[in-house]
Every structure is written in structure tokens, then in C-alpha cells.
Amino acid sequence: MAEKYETVIGLEVHVELATKTKIFCGCSTAFGDSPNSHTCPICLGMPGTLPMLNGRVLEYAVAAGIAMNCDISRFCRFDRKNYFYPDNPQNYQISQLYLPICRDGWVEIEFNEDPAQGVEKLSPSMKNPSLRTKKVGIHEIHMEEDAGKLVHDDGGDYTLIDYNRAGVPLIEIVSEPDMRTAQEVIAYLEKLRRILQYLGVSDCKLQEGSMRVDVNLSLRKEGTKELGIRTEMKNLGSFHAISRAIESERQRQQALLESGREVVQETRRWDEGKETSYAMRSKENARDYRYFPDPDLAPICISHGFWEKIRAAQPEFCWEKRKRYKAEYDIPEYDIDIITDSRQMAELFEATVALGSQPKKVSNWLMGETLRLLRERNLDPSDIRFTPENLAKLIALTESRTINSTVAKEVFEIMFTENADPEMYVKEQRLAMVADEETLRRTAEKVIRENPKSVQDYIRGKDRALGYLVGQTMIACGGKADPVGASRLLKELLQQEVNEA
Amino acid sequence: MQNGISDEMIEYVGILTKLELSEEEKEQAREDMGRLLSYIDKLGELDTEGVEPMCHVLPIQNVLREDVITNEDQSRELLGNAPCRRDNMFVAPRAF
Ligand SMILES: [Zn+2]
Numbered sequence: 001m002a003e004k005y006e007t008v009i010g011l012e013v014h015v016e017l018a019t020k021t022k023i024f025c026g027c028s029t030a031f032g033d034s035p036n037s038h039t040c041p042i043c044l045g046m047p048g049t050l051p052m053l054n055g056r057v058l059e060y061a062v063a064a065g066i067a068m069n070c071d072i073s074r075f076c077r078f079d080r081k082n083y084f085y086p087d088n089p090q091n092y093q094i095s096q097l098y099l100p101i102c103r104d105g106w107v108e109i110e111f112n113e114d115p116a117q118g119v120e121k122l123s124p125s126m127k128n129p130s131l132r133t134k135k136v137g138i139h140e141i142h143m144e145e146d147a148g149k150l151v152h153d154d155g156g157d158y159t160l161i162d163y164n165r166a167g168v169p170l171i172e173i174v175s176e177p178d179m180r181t182a183q184e185v186i187a188y189l190e191k192l193r194r195i196l197q198y199l200g201v202s203d204c205k206l207q208e209g210s211m212r213v214d215v216n217l218s219l220r221k222e223g224t225k226e227l228g229i230r231t232e233m234k235n236l237g238s239f240h241a242i243s244r245a246i247e248s249e250r251q252r253q254q255a256l257l258e259s260g261r262e263v264v265q266e267t268r269r270w271d272e273g274k275e276t277s278y279a280m281r282s283k284e285n286a287r288d289y290r291y292f293p294d295p296d297l298a299p300i301c302i303s304h305g306f307w308e309k310i311r312a313a314q315p316e317f318c319w320e321k322r323k324r325y326k327a328e329y330d331i332p333e334y335d336i337d338i339i340t341d342s343r344q345m346a347e348l349f350e351a352t353v354a355l356g357s358q359p360k361k362v363s364n365w366l367m368g369e370t371l372r373l374l375r376e377r378n379l380d381p382s383d384i385r386f387t388p389e390n391l392a393k394l395i396a397l398t399e400s401r402t403i404n405s406t407v408a409k410e411v412f413e414i415m416f417t418e419n420a421d422p423e424m425y426v427k428e429q430r431l432a433m434v435a436d437e438e439t440l441r442r443t444a445e446k447v448i449r450e451n452p453k454s455v456q457d458y459i460r461g462k463d464r465a466l467g468y469l470v471g472q473t474m475i476a477c478g479g480k481a482d483p484v485g486a487s488r489l490l491k492e493l494l495q496q497e498v499n500e501a
Numbered sequence: 502m503q504n505g506i507s508d509e510m511i512e513y514v515g516i517l518t519k520l521e522l523s524e525e526e527k528e529q530a531r532e533d534m535g536r537l538l539s540y541i542d543k544l545g546e547l548d549t550e551g552v553e554p555m556c557h558v559l560p561i562q563n564v565l566r567e568d569v570i571t572n573e574d575q576s577r578e579l580l581g582n583a584p585c586r587r588d589n590m591f592v593a594p595r596a597f
Pocket of ligand 1: 025038039040041042043167
């Protein structure tokens with residue numbers, strides 16, 4: 001019988017911090033500007049320059065560590081990781097090896113059990129039997145600097161370098177080898193993303209490279225404790241790539257072990273197009289970084305006061321909000337999950353409800369039009385510009401039937417785009433519904449007079465004719481009639497026609 | 502004291518430093534490194550029992566900057582130092 005193997009996965013996740021400036025100099029971290037426009041003698045590694053730590057980086061790293069249940073080092077410092085490669089002008093990366101800022105933490109992940117694996121372990125009494133939770137250990141978190149970008153010149157015998165990213169602050173979050181499946185890995189990454197986005201520490205965009213994931217994977221015979229020889233997979237640009245790469249590497253290692261060969265410890269590069277990985281050259285695998293403490297940077301002492309200040313500023317996280325929402329607001333669980341997925345959306349929801357709007361109405365606007373426009377315009381919840389006050393006003397206008405739902409959507413779009421005040425906008429654009437019964441009645445009578453054929457159809461029992469007449473009435477009122485009221489009125493008038501016929 | 506530096510070590514240091522050395526240069530490097538290591542060994546004669554390694558020359562901690570942009574675009578001047586540049590980028594020998 002073939003051996004059964006267990007997959008053991010640990011992750012190294014690099015996250016770009018959302019600071020205004022680089023980690024050791026006053027250059028901007030803005031993305032997408034012209035090459036080398038954000039560089040200075042410090043981040044270009046010129047002799048005689050002196051790096052100085054950005055205090056915000058320290059705050060962000062400690063905030064992430066606290067949120068991930070880590071011990072925060074009371075004393076830490078930076079080390080130099082030496083390597084020669086043109087993406088780093090100093091010929092060393094400033095990082096932390098000996099005394100990282102955070103250690104020994106954990107996060108709880110929630111994931112759907114892969115139906116192909118271990119279904120028998122599930123408890124049938126659970127409400128949602130495929131949903132499981134698990135703790136993943138955080139080995140450490142350390143601070144370091146990003147490298148520059150190399151641009152290849154096709155055909156040319158040289159490489160062009162843009163150092164705008166060199167010196168942008170990163171934290172590297174190193175997990176324990178606690179994950180077993182791609183589902184667990186994705187759940188872990190989702191958890192990190194939510195924590196870091198809620199903290200405002202990073203925007204964590206995998207596609208844009210502000211979150212980068214290296215997967216360490218090894219196999220061991222089921223039931224054994226000792227770890228097998230692992231490989232490290234790089235160049236994973238999406239959750240899809242991560243899942244595919246894990247499955248591919250698991251199969252590759254299993255084939256090696258089953259044929260009696262050994263796994264070589266190496267770094268492999270995932271080729272997304274070909275859905276396969278290849279070992280990086282042995283020179284790139286030479287891992288002798290000759291670390292030593294950086295003598296240019298003063299050591300860091302983290303006082304209890306500093307720790308306490310950061311701890312007290314931790315937000316209510318989405319899993320905490322979810323619990324509270326279920327108890328406090330009468331809205332579906334599905335809505336809760338989506339609203340709490342981003343801190344901006346959740347805070348907008350809470351603030352609007354606090355202004356007196358009904359939770360379900362607020363949720364409808366967020367889940368419907370807000371998400372639709374965000375998607376349509378390729379924006380994130382953090383890009384939302386309208387205030388809770390204006391959303392509450394819009395909801396009040398629909399509740400009082402001052403505007404109908406079609407007009408409300410139109411007003412919402414203006415509010416979404418330029419945070420316009422809905423009350424002012426409705427007034428200025430004269431969008432309020434034709435309120436008085438008399439105007440509506442005269443319009444409806446006119447429509448009936450002008451559409452004898454539809455009236456005949458209605459009398460002959462064609463209910464669809466009513467819809468047409470309502471539409472005509474709405475048009476005649478410039479879209480500002482209450483369609484429910486118009487329909488009721490038309491039915492009344494048509495009934496008279498039926499009686500007379 | 503004479504440090505015996507093996508051929509493999511010379512080769513390995515060459516890889517780490519990305520230097521391609523000729524046979525004569527390797528011999529020269531072996532001699533230079535030997536002298537350097539002898540010098541370091543001299544320091545080893547000191548008794549450092551119970552002495553914390555010094556990582557910074559000054560007794561200071563927590564030298565922090567505010568997260569405020571202080572630098573403007575200086576790429577013209579900075580690129581001016583480079584022996585070779587193109588499209589506002591530094592040009593280096595092919596790295597792949
Ligand atoms: Zn700089």
C-alpha cells in the first residue's frame with residue numbers, strides 16, 4: 001500500500017506599510033511616479049549617509065504584532081543582510097534577524113474543509129459542518145526595507161533600475177508550519193489582510209505587490225512528527241496562483257518521495273502562465289547572508305507606555321463587529337459579512353445607523369448601489385467619499401416619499417461621486433415627487449384621454465396595459481411621481497371606465 | 502599565525518561577491534584574506550568574557566524620525582553621479 005503523506009505549509013508574508021515616507025529617509029512612498037523621483041543619498045546607499053528610523057514604522061509593526069497576539073520585544077535592533085544584486089544599492093538589506101520586534105503569536109482562521117480531504121473528521125452536529133476554525137502560529141514579525149525595481153531591456157545587455165521602492169518599509173510575517181491545505185493558506189492570508197487593513201497598516205493588495213507571499217512546503221509520512229525537507233515557492237501573484245502552486249508542489253514532492261528520491265531544499269519560482277515551477281539557479285540559492293548588527297542605527301527600546309498606547313488604539317476587528325452586529329442589528333448574516341469585510345464600510349454603516357436610519361435600509365444602500373458603483377469604477381471601500389450624514393438624508397428622503405426609488409438611485413450616484421448633499425440636490429434639481437393629489441390626478445386623466453387603445457385593452461382584461469399607462473404618467477410628471485400612488489390612482493380612474501363601458 | 506584558506510573558500514567568496522577572479526588574482530586574494538584574518542585573530546587574544554557585544558558606538562536608543570516627506574525630486578543630481586543612465590534610470594550590467 002502506498003504511503004500517505006501529510007502536507008506541511010508555512011508562509012512568509014511581506015507587507016508594504018502604508019507610511020507616507022520610507023523607512024530610513026524622508027523620501028515619499030507614493031506609487032507610480034516617474035523613476036527615481038523618490039530617491040536620496042540615504043536610500044541610494046551613498047557613503048557617509050546616516051539612516052534614521054521612521055517612528056510610524058515602529059508603531060505599525062507593534063500594532064500588527066499586538067493584533068496577532070505576539071510578544072513584543074522590549075529591546076530590538078536592525079541587522080544587515082548582505083547580498084550583491086542591483087535591486088539594492090547598499091549591497092545589504094536592513095532587516096532584523098537576531099532580535100525581531102514581535103514573536104510567538106497566533107491568529108485564528110476560519111475555512112471551509114476541502115471536501116477531498118478529511119471530511120470524515122467533521123462533526124455532524126455542527127450547524128455548518130464544512131466550516132472549521134484553527135489557530136495558526138506566528139513565529140515572528142520583523143521590520144525591513146523593500147528593494148528597487150529592475151527593468152529589463154529587451155535585447156540589450158543591461159538592466160535599468162528604478163529605486164523608488166528601495167527603502168519602502170515592510171514587515172515580514174513568518175508563520176509556524178501549521179497549515180495543511182491551500183484552503184487554510186487562503187484563510188490565513190484573508191485573516192492577515194483583514195487585520196492589517198483594519199489597522200490601516202497596509203492596503204494588502206496582492207496584485208499590486210503590497211502583499212507578497214512565499215510558500216514553504218514539505219511532506220512527511222502521516223503520523224510522523226519530524227518535518228520533511230522543504231522548498232520555498234516565490235512569485236505568487238494571486239490567491240489562484242497560490243492554490244495552484246501548492247497543489248503542483250505537493251504532487252512534485254510526492255512523486256519524488258514515492259520513487260525513493262529526495263526533495264532538494266531550494267527556492268522555486270512559480271510560472272503562472274505555464275502552471276509549473278522551476279528551481280532558481282544555485283547561485284541565487286546561495287543563502288550566506290552574513291548578517292550582523294547595523295552599526296548606523298540606534299537600538300530600540302519599547303516601553304510599557306508605548307505598548308499600552310498602541311494596544312489601546314486597536315480597533316474593533318471584523319470578527320468582533322460580526323458578533324456585535326448579530327446581536328444589535330436586525331440584518332441578514334450575509335449583509336453583516338460583507339459590510340464588516342472593510343473597516344470603512346462598517347464604520348459608515350454604524351455612523352449612518354447612529355443618525356437614526358433603519359439598519360436594513362442602510363445595509364441595502366451599501367450592499368446594492370455602493371458595491372455596484374465601487375465595482376463599476378474599480379474602487380475600494382477606502383475610496384468612499386460620501387458622509388454618513390448624506391446617506392442618512394437620502395434614506396430620509398425616500399422614507400418620507402419625497403423622492404421615488406428611481407430618483408433616489410440617481411441622487412445616490414451624484415452623492416457617491418461628489419458627496420453632494422441629497423436634500424440640496426433634490427431641491428436644486430426639483431426632483432421631489434409631484435406631491436399633491438390634484439396634479440397627479442389631472443396628469444392621469446390626461447394620459448387616459450390620450451391613450452384610448454390602452455384603456456380599451458385594459459377593459460378587455462389586459463393587465464399589462466396598466467403598466468404602460470403608469471409609465472406614461474411617470475413620464476408626464478418628469479419621473480417625479482410616486483409610481484405606487486400613480487398606479488393606484490390609474491386603477492381607480494380605469495375602474496370608472498370599466499363601469500361606464 | 503598562518504590562516505590556511507582553501508581553494509573552495511576562495512571560490513565561494515568569489516560567488517558571494519560576484520567576482521570572477523583569474524588564477525593570479527585568486528592567489529593574491531588568498532594572501533590578502535590571510536593577512537586580514539591574522540589581524541582579526543590578534544583581537545581574539547583579548548579576554549572578552551562577560552562583555553556584551555557592542556552594536557552601536559553611542560549609548561543611545563530610539564532615534565526616530567517623524568513620518569513627514571522632506572525630500573523633493575533630486576533624481577537629476579543623483580543620476581548625475583551614475584556612470585550610465587537611461588530614461589531616468591540607472592543602468593547596470595545585465596542581472597539575469
Ligand atoms: Zn531616500
